[in-house]
Amino acid sequence: MTEARPGFARPDSVEELSELMTGAHRDGRSVAVCGGGTAFDDHPPGRTPNLLIDMGGLDQVIEHSPGDLILVAGAGAAISELNRVAGTGGQELLPDFPADRTDSGATLGGAIATRAVGPRRIGRLPLREVVLGVTVVLADGTIARAGGKVVKNVAGYDLAKLMTGSWGTLGIIADVAIRLYPKPQTEGFVELPGAEAALEVLGSQVAPSAVEIDRSPGGRASAVVMVEGLPESVESRTARMVDTFPGAAPGVRPSWWSRRAQAPVTIRASVSPALVPELVAQISQLEDTIGHPIQLRGSAMGVFDLGIGAADADPTIATRVVLEHLRSWSRRQLSATLLCAPAAVWDEVDAWGEVPGFGLMRTIKDQFDPDGLLSPGRGIGGL
Amino acid sequence: MSRIESVLEHIEPRLPAGAIVTDETERKTYECDGLAVHRTVPALVVRVTSTAEVALAVRACHEFDVPFVARGSGTGLSGGAQPHAEGVLIVMATMRDILDIDLIAQRAVVQPGVINLDLSNEANPDGYYFAPDPSSQSVCSIGGNVAENSGGAHCLKYGFTTNHVTGCTLVTAQGEIVEIGGQAPEYPGYDLLGVLCGSEGTLGIVTEVTVRLTRLPEAVETLLIGFDSTDAAGEAVSDIISAGIMPAAIEMMDALAIEAAEKAVACNYPEGAGAVLVVELDGPAIDVELERETVIARARDHHAGEIRVAVDDVERGLIWKGRKSAFAAVGRISPDYIVQDGVIPRSRLGPVLASISTIAEECGVRVANVFHAGDGNLHPLVLFDGALEGQAELAETASGRILDLCLSEGGSITGEHGVGSDKAKFMPRMFTNEDLDTMQILRCAFDPSHLSNPGKVFPTPRLCGEPPRRTSGEHPLQTAGKAELF
Ligand SMILES: Cc1cc2nc3c(=O)[nH]c(=O)nc-3n(C[C@H](O)[C@H](O)[C@H](O)COP(=O)(O)OP(=O)(O)OC[C@H]3O[C@@H](n4cnc5c(N)ncnc54)[C@H](O)[C@@H]3O)c2cc1C
Ligand SMILES: Cc1cc2nc3c(=O)[nH]c(=O)nc-3n(C[C@H](O)[C@H](O)[C@H](O)COP(=O)(O)OP(=O)(O)OC[C@H]3O[C@@H](n4cnc5c(N)ncnc54)[C@H](O)[C@@H]3O)c2cc1C
Numbered sequence: 001m002t003e004a005r006p007g008f009a010r011p012d013s014v015e016e017l018s019e020l021m022t023g024a025h026r027d028g029r030s031v032a033v034c035g036g037g038t039a040f041d042d043h044p045p046g047r048t049p050n051l052l053i054d055m056g057g058l059d060q061v062i063e064h065s066p067g068d069l070i071l072v073a074g075a076g077a078a079i080s081e082l083n084r085v086a087g088t089g090g091q092e093l094l095p096d097f098p099a100d101r102t103d104s105g106a107t108l109g110g111a112i113a114t115r116a117v118g119p120r121r122i123g124r125l126p127l128r129e130v131v132l133g134v135t136v137v138l139a140d141g142t143i144a145r146a147g148g149k150v151v152k153n154v155a156g157y158d159l160a161k162l163m164t165g166s167w168g169t170l171g172i173i174a175d176v177a178i179r180l181y182p183k184p185q186t187e188g189f190v191e192l193p194g195a196e197a198a199l200e201v202l203g204s205q206v207a208p209s210a211v212e213i214d215r216s217p218g219g220r221a222s223a224v225v226m227v228e229g230l231p232e233s234v235e236s237r238t239a240r241m242v243d244t245f246p247g248a249a250p251g252v253r254p255s256w257w258s259r260r261a262q263a264p265v266t267i268r269a270s271v272s273p274a275l276v277p278e279l280v281a282q283i284s285q286l287e288d289t290i291g292h293p294i295q296l297r298g299s300a301m302g303v304f305d306l307g308i309g310a311a312d313a314d315p316t317i318a319t320r321v322v323l324e325h326l327r328s329w330s331r332r333q334l335s336a337t338l339l340c341a342p343a344a345v346w347d348e349v350d351a352w353g354e355v356p357g358f359g360l361m362r363t364i365k366d367q368f369d370p371d372g373l374l375s376p377g378r379g380i381g382g383l
Numbered sequence: 384m385s386r387i388e389s390v391l392e393h394i395e396p397r398l399p400a401g402a403i404v405t406d407e408t409e410r411k412t413y414e415c416d417g418l419a420v421h422r423t424v425p426a427l428v429v430r431v432t433s434t435a436e437v438a439l440a441v442r443a444c445h446e447f448d449v450p451f452v453a454r455g456s457g458t459g460l461s462g463g464a465q466p467h468a469e470g471v472l473i474v475m476a477t478m479r480d481i482l483d484i485d486l487i488a489q490r491a492v493v494q495p496g497v498i499n500l501d502l503s504n505e506a507n508p509d510g511y512y513f514a515p516d517p518s519s520q521s522v523c524s525i526g527g528n529v530a531e532n533s534g535g536a537h538c539l540k541y542g543f544t545t546n547h548v549t550g551c552t553l554v555t556a557q558g559e560i561v562e563i564g565g566q567a568p569e570y571p572g573y574d575l576l577g578v579l580c581g582s583e584g585t586l587g588i589v590t591e592v593t594v595r596l597t598r599l600p601e602a603v604e605t606l607l608i609g610f611d612s613t614d615a616a617g618e619a620v621s622d623i624i625s626a627g628i629m630p631a632a633i634e635m636m637d638a639l640a641i642e643a644a645e646k647a648v649a650c651n652y653p654e655g656a657g658a659v660l661v662v663e664l665d666g667p668a669i670d671v672e673l674e675r676e677t678v679i680a681r682a683r684d685h686h687a688g689e690i691r692v693a694v695d696d697v698e699r700g701l702i703w704k705g706r707k708s709a710f711a712a713v714g715r716i717s718p719d720y721i722v723q724d725g726v727i728p729r730s731r732l733g734p735v736l737a738s739i740s741t742i743a744e745e746c747g748v749r750v751a752n753v754f755h756a757g758d759g760n761l762h763p764l765v766l767f768d769g770a771l772e773g774q775a776e777l778a779e780t781a782s783g784r785i786l787d788l789c790l791s792e793g794g795s796i797t798g799e800h801g802v803g804s805d806k807a808k809f810m811p812r813m814f815t816n817e818d819l820d821t822m823q824i825l826r827c828a829f830d831p832s833h834l835s836n837p838g839k840v841f842p843t844p845r846l847c848g849e850p851p852r853r854t855s856g857e858h859p860l861q862t863a864g865k866a867e868l869f
Contacts (some may be wrong), residue, residue, distance in 0.1 A: 067621050067730035068759070090627065117569075125542045128577055136821075144821035145814065150726045151539075152758045153795035154532050154581045155802055155813055156840065157822045158545070161577025170573070182627035199487065205601035207667050229670055236669045272566035274488035302568045332550070332565035332593075352571060357563040360555075361573045363828040380572045 022141030035110030075109025123209030217293030261307025442558030455527030461803030495526025609653030650705030
């Protein structure tokens with residue numbers, strides 16, 4: 001039933017999007033969405049859909065209310081454009097995107113569908129928490145709204161959270177209400193030696209916005225702390241860190257800031273913060289075991305991307321070994337999944353492991369998309 | 384044998400003595416939650432002490448098609464824990480152990496009956512606390528917080544319960560035990576925790592919760608600021624937020640609320656003020672100091688009267704005492720009152736408060752306003768005398784019109800008290816049938832037989848097994864260039 005070449009459509013309104021979906025549903029045609037197309041290498045490639053919907057026509061700023069810290073926009077709106085709009089009110093949204101992503105046109109809908117996160121996850125509420133409301137178009141064309149456009153709201157189920165990180169497999173996000181943040185006046189950076197120090201900063205009174213750990217293949221881990229705020233405060237807090245933590249030194253924004261490790265394979269490891277030093281310490285052992293370099297980067301809060309392998313070698317076995325090793329830790333404390341890999345690797349390794357609550361996720365998928373028409377093969381575990 | 388008798392027969396031999404309550408007088412003590420107008424005596428009450436016991440009870444309910452309702456501390460204000468007359472009330476308050484506190488991981492694992500404040504008290508000596516702080520925190524349960532996605536005065540900065548839960552154990556409506564999430568910050572797949580938080584007990588029963596603990600701030604400063612009017616106070620709030628400051632809390636009380644609080648707890652708020660703001664700043668000492676100056680300057684721009692800065696915890700306690708006692712305090716100036724809970728965009732505070740007084744006048748009732756001004760979460764208290772003919776109805780009308788007003792401003796019918804049985808009828812005013820059907824799709828995934836807290840949140844539940852289908856779409860989009868190959 002899969003065609004070699006998908007059809008394309010570019011709806012200009014939610015209603016048009018809904019009509020497209022209704023038609024596809026009636027004909028049993030599968031559908032995928034494209035925002036900026038910058039995350040096509042993430043997650044399994046999925047099957048070629050019958051219809052590919054370009055969200056570019058749904059890019060309007062529907063409402064911007066700086067006094068309420070609210071922005072409502074079409075899901076196809078580019079993050080870079082929305083950041084510009086937010087900037088007019090001295091505010092920002094999803095601020096951690098690497099420039100190459102925003103330059104390539106990453107969209108609001110894509111960011112939400114992939115639950116994009118960046119370094120400042122410590123000082124900010126996570127993305128799922130700032131997505132206040134969504135309009136989604138379901139597999140059968142139904143237009144449904146959930147949440148609202150106010151920062152506080154507990155009326156009904158939080159379907160906006162369900163859509164966040166759903167990779168287009170439950171419905172198409174048509175528009176989004178999102179909470180903005182005041183843009184801090186200044187930022188400062190401090191370099192620290194190693195993961196233990198990073199953890200100490202997390203438990204200190206420095207109130208960092210980000211604590212990132214970076215370890216190049218074969219090297220030692222180092223950490224970089226970011227503080228934000230008024231100039232006097234940033235100065236005082238960076239000075240305090242330099243005085244308090246042995247080996248700490250004033251720094252600048254590193255070139256790798258908010259960039260993922262670049263390697264043939266990326267594994268996402270999410271771990272209880274208490275185990276961060278242990279995870280970091282085990283990387284060199286793992287490198288020895290697999291005979292491939294490993295680049296580790298991520299937040300001291302416990303979310304890391306492990307870049308594995310060199311360009312010229314098949315990383316399949318190395319990937320499998322690393323995943324299996326990480327999964328030997330308790331599931332309550334660690335989850336390891338494949339984030340990005342060549343197509344062959346996806347087929348050869350257990351990309352997801354045992355996902356807590358997977359049975360319920362399966363049922364949710366079956367309820368929302370009983371015919372399996374939405375983004376086939378793009379979700380976790382075949383959802 | 385009735386269905387409920389079948390359940391009883393099945394679970395009685397398997398539960399410890401005293402767990403099951405059949406005595407009518409004792410069952411009656413559970414007939415309502417904090418919203419006493421909705422009362423139902425449950426057919427059976429089970430006091431559970433473990434996940435296994437919950438699963439046992441729920442499995443029996445599932446087998447014999449009997450509805451069940453979880454109850455935490457019963458402080459909910461929307462009838463969420465109101466029992467079902469032919470159902471089982473499962474009391475979680477007896478699952479009250481803090482199972483683990485791991486300070487390096489900044490996590491705690493608790494049973495759902497643990498009282499919110501007890502967890503903070505346990506973690507405080509080590510410099511940590513549980514951030515969600517509903518005003519009811521000294522009595523409400525963490526399981527109830529999860530079910531209601533509770534917030535508190537400080538959620539403006541720290542987020543709601545959902546932001547502080549990383550894992551839970553769920554007993555599904557079929558009695559299956561499912562572990563979701565854990566201690567790590569994120570898990571792959573759909574955000575099950577995100578939908579469980581705020582689902583008001585309709586997606587199953589949470590029997591264990593892993594929560595984040597938050598570092599106590601280095602400095603806290605609390606200001607009490609008097610204004611001539613709620614308008615001026617509201618504009619000051621907007622200016623403070625526009626200045627890029629994210630206070631931990633900004634609370635407002637109007638003249639009537641101040642009067643009530645004064646009578647009840649002699650909180651000594653500025654005399655003659657038309658409104659007061661309680662502003663709390665927290666964080667690194669230097670930030671708090673800098674922000675305090677900005678807050679004071681912005682307040683003065685709006686002709687603030689007295690500005691009081693608490694110098695220590697005792698003074699801070701006094702400032703908060705007036706605010707925290709406000710709900711109960713209106714009992715001093717009115718025999719009866721309705722606590723309303725609605726949300727508006729913060730920038731609309733002024734006009735909305737003006738419209739609320741018009742509604743009050745038209746309905747012939749008084750309305751006192753106490754609310755979370757920072758996030759636009761209003762708590763109008765509609766005062767009335769139930770002994771007077773027709774007053775209760777007028778108060779109901781005023782209260783309902785206030786919700787319509789919130790909706791017309793693009794807001795919500797509830798910011799923190801939930802929908803429960805009380806506001807289910809308002810859901811169709813906020814959401815279309817399609818919106819509500821879509822929520823039901825989720826419901827069907829968790830609870831196809833509608834046994835978990837039925838009758839709450841949704842006015843007319845849809846039968847599962849037949850996902851809603853649109854019948855339209857006879858003429859698909861075929862406009863050239865829009866939909867190729869179509
Ligand atoms: C700090 C940081 C670093 C990052 N580094 C990388 C990196 O190195 N590599 C990388 O690949 N990504 C990275 N990302 C993720 C990056 O954010 C995504 O590439 C981007 O968000 C995707 O947006 P897009 O519009 O290009 O989505 P697309 O690539 O167009 O779509 C991505 C997925 O989302 C779905 N989708 C898109 N729009 C919608 C919609 N409206 N409704 C439903 N589903 C939709 C699609 O079906 C698809 O499955 C990073 C993000 C951050 C914050
Ligand atoms: C004076 C006062 C002040 C208040 N202030 C605030 C406030 O500032 N912010 C705020 O958000 N709320 C506030 N509330 C409302 C209430 O305290 C909260 O909603 C609280 O979280 C309810 O907890 P509980 O344990 O009392 O739950 P209950 O009232 O027992 O139950 C509430 C709902 O949760 C469900 N439930 C309970 N336990 C579980 C479980 N383990 N698994 C699944 N479902 C469960 C019940 O079925 C019910 O639907 C206030 C209430 C009062 C009386």
